[in-house]
Amino acid sequence: MANKAKKTAKRRRRVEWSKAHLKELKAHSKAKTAVKKVAKAMKRTAGALRQKAHSLGLALGHRR
Numbered sequence: 001m002a003n004k005a006k007k008t009a010k011r012r013r014r015v016e017w018s019k020a021h022l023k024e025l026k027a028h029s030k031a032k033t034a035v036k037k038v039a040k041a042m043k044r045t046a047g048a049l050r051q052k053a054h055s056l057g058l059a060l061g062h063r064r
Contacts, residue, residue, distance in 0.1 A: 015044070017052060028060070029053060035061035 021042065028038045038060070039046045053060035 012045075022052075022056070025049065025052060025056075025060075026058060029058040032062070 024042060025038070028041075035046045035049060038049055042049065050060060
């Protein structure tokens, strides 16, 4: 039964970061767009966006 669940689970395919993706991420960072909105727009997880922004030294999302 457990094997059946594993076979039907969807796996995400890794998408490389292109120059256009980085430019879009930097624009969202500058505009202070919420992470959930950026994730939906770029079709990436919030965690992936946060990791990439951190590695680039960008602030991302809501800031007080």
